[in-house]
Amino acid sequence: MNNYFIEIGNKSIQKNGQQVCGDVFMSRKLQEEGRSVAVLSDGLGSGIKANVLATMTASMAMNFTVENQPIERSAQSIRNTLPVDNDRKINYATFTILDIEYDGETTILEYGNPQFLVFRAINSLELKDIKESTDSELRISHFKAQKEDRIILFSDGVSQSGMGRADMPFGWDWDDLKEFISKKLESDPQISAQKLSDIIVNRAYLNDSLKAKDDITCSVIYFRDPRNMIICTGPPYKMDRDKSMIKILEDFNGAKIICGGTTAQIVSRELDREIEVDIFSGDGDLPPVSEIEGFDLVTEGILTLGRVSDWLENRSTDSINYKSPAGKIIKLFLKNDIINFLVGTKINEAHQDPALPVELEIRRNVVKKIAKILDEKYLKEVHIQYI
Amino acid sequence: MTEEKIYKVQICTGTLCHVMGGAELPALEDHLPEEIKSKVKVKGMVCANYCTETNLKPPFVLINGELMSEASIDKIIHYIQNCEKNDTFK
Incomplete structure (x- = not known):
């Protein structure tokens, strides 16, 4: 059985003048x-x-x-729990539930x-596979997604955006909305779930002339192959393992980073x-990056x-240089789903000199820390292999 | 002949050189005096293990292949100016 990687993106903008959004994903x-x-x-209102x-x-x-409750029963329990608006006689919140294997x-x-x-x-x-429900207001659909399929959910803030404008009196026309998405997918077939939801919500926001008339939300679920990357740091403990390190790197399918001068030299030699060192690509505090053919970053x-670990832990992704x-x-970490660390365990003795002006940590410990943050904070699948 | 004199300055970008003062060296170009500015070419190089294989102190640079230890912007400029004065360009 082929398993997909499920990428989920969501974007919300609250109604003009409100502090929080009444849509929750x-x-x-x-x-x-x-x-x-x-x-x-x-939620009803805003x-x-x-x-x-x-x-x-x-x-x-x-x-x-x-908890694997039958989906129809859950929906009814929720509806029974929700208060009913006195004036309009409708439930206080609408919802869509997706259960994806x-x-x-x-x-x-x-x-x-x-x-x-x-x-x-x-x-x-x-x-077409829509199950009749005893509750006429519920709609249950079932389908089998294929690779590269996308499911897109909206709140009514999207479909009603622009309502009242001369060119879209009833809001964003359903067919126009479909065509808009279709065009985006045509120009960028690999577009990430997050980016697509951003684009749709921003367009709806624009329809409302940048003053949202209702909470606007769009969520995208994207079925695709996971994106892999490998980050290789440090020379192997024994020199005779150099060749096997190179083999792992050569055989790997995905983005490749080399982190470390000596490691880069081994790769270059083997x-x-x-x-090629680009001397001006450092940022003042960090040494510059280099290039080796076949690798995304050196x-x-x-x-x-150390800096990567610090930034991943303490900064939000939009305040990173x-x-x-x-x-x-970090950019490559965020772009990929499965992150493999290939860590050489040889200790660089020159770094352990107490006379150095800064303390240089042991690589293995920094890698472990980064792996933990990527796993817990960024929900990445992380593997560490020592060599 | 003299027209083609170029000083190729290669700065080691290894970790040790970087923390021992090498971090400032890429700015060398901005500090070069007018008379030698056009004759100097700044490049990077990967760590060539001078830090572990010699008893000299980092940061290291190579100027036309000549090793300089404990390099600083001033030291590099003096070296090149001396070469110019004594006409010992290599």
């Missing part, structure tokens, strides 16, 4: 069970009240689904949100490729890794 990976659950809920209702709804939906089997339950879309390449699919070792050698490594 949650997703959870259940790695052991091989499935992911995602929920989008739109602001804090809507946010509280939507959060409550989404949490309930998430927990029921994670990693082999592509997907169940989607909708209550009140605009209909979700499924894009296969640039075409939106018409789903593969007989020149190292940097200095321990100082750069991506031109710095450390930033370049």
Whole structure:
């Protein structure tokens, strides 16, 4: 059975003048069970009240689904729990629940949100497998996703954006919206889930002339092959392992980084490729990067890794200097799903001299720290191999 | 002949050289006096293990292949100016 990597992206903009968004999106990976659950809920109205209702709804939906409750029963429990608006006689929040198995089997339950879309390449699919529900307001669909499929969820802030404008009196026309997405996918077939949701929400925001009339949310679920990278740092403990290190690097399919001067020299020597140092590419604190043919990035070792660890831990991703050698490594970390560390365990004795003006950490410890942050904070799949 | 004199300055970019003062060396170009500015070419090089294989102190640079230890911007400029004065260009 072929398993997909499921990439999830979400973007929300709150209604003009509100402090928080009344749409709530949650997703959870259940790695052991091989499935992911995602929920989008739109609270009635906007602001804090809507946010509280939507959060409550989404949490309930998430927990029921994670506990493998039958999806229809969960939906009914939620509806029975939700308060009903006195004036309008409707429930206080709408929701969409997605239960996705990693082999592509997907169940989607909708209550009140605009209909979700499924894009296969640039075409939106018409789903026929819709289960009749005893509750007429619930819609349950089931389909098997293929590689490169995308599921797109919206709150009504997207479909109603621009409403009242002369050119779109009833909001963003459904067919126009589909065509907009289709064109984006055509021009950028590999577009990430996050980027696509950003683009759709920003366009809806633009339809509203940058004053959102309602909370706007779009979530994208993208089925694809995982992106792999390898980062090789440090010379092997014994010199006779150099060749096996090179073999691992040569055989690897994905992005490749070399971190460390000596490591770069081993690679250069074994593969007989020149190292080209770009002396002006340092950032003042870190030594510059170099180039070796066939590798995406070659940097200095321990100082750069130390900085990577510091930034990953203490900075948000939008305050990182991506031109710095450390930033370049982080950029590749963020772009990939599975990160392999190939760590040589030889200790550089010259770095252990107490007379040095700065303390140089032992590589293995820094790598362990980075791996932990990538796993826990950035939800990456991380493997460490010592050599 | 004299027209083609170029001083190729290679700066070691290894960790040790970097922390021992080599970090400032890429700025060499900005500090060169006018009379030698056009004659100096700054490049990087990967660590050539001078730090472990000699008893000299980092940071290291090579000027036309000549090793200089404990290099600084001033020291490099003096060296080149001396070469110019004594016409000992190599």
